[in-house]
Amino acid sequence: DTGVSQNPRHKITKRGQNVTFRCDPISEHNRLYWYRQTLGQGPEFLTYFQNEAQLEKSRLLSDRFSAERPKGSFSTLEIQRTEQGDSAMYLCASSLIGSQNTGELFFGEGSRLTVL
């Protein structure tokens, strides 16, 4: 499968624990996005990278959240000291931005976080 892959697909943790999600984008894609989706809502933007540079972070992203894309390929999203309000589906998406493409986002299947 050459699409966007995310793992783990499901994570159940206790409040206060740290969790880390990984995203492997489509290999030639230069942009990588993290979104959060809760039940009955659309994806909410968290942050995005162009290659290895993190270019924008949403105000939704508290200092407990950190994302990296160290070599411009895979990315990790870490949540420290998890809270019950962090329970959501964390979606990763990638796109190829250039002179002759639409910038279509290709989403992964998501990582579902449940904080008890």
Next chain:
Amino acid sequence: GENVEQHPSTLSVQEGDSAVIKCTYSDSASNYFPWYKQELGKRPQLIIDIRSNVGEKKDQRIAVTLNKTAKHFSLHITETQPEDSAVYFCAAIPYGNNRLAFGKGNQVVVIP
């Protein structure tokens, strides 16, 4: 920032009928408007998009129309089939911005 709203939140149609979902946006500088389909438990997938220099775009049973003056765009699905049942998200990206702002989604239910 861009604010995207969708109406109605839920739409039920008989198989074979047409479905129309409307989306409004707030930033007049937005210039790219995609529609994503998300089936239960699956990832969102792009089904059609339109840019601000075009008023309408069609792909088989799916079409999108854009009214820049009124700042709204609509998804039209003709001859609906059960596999069209899903949540549909509209989105917008303002000129000079680099990330999509999504609406809350419309649940479309096609009744066989």
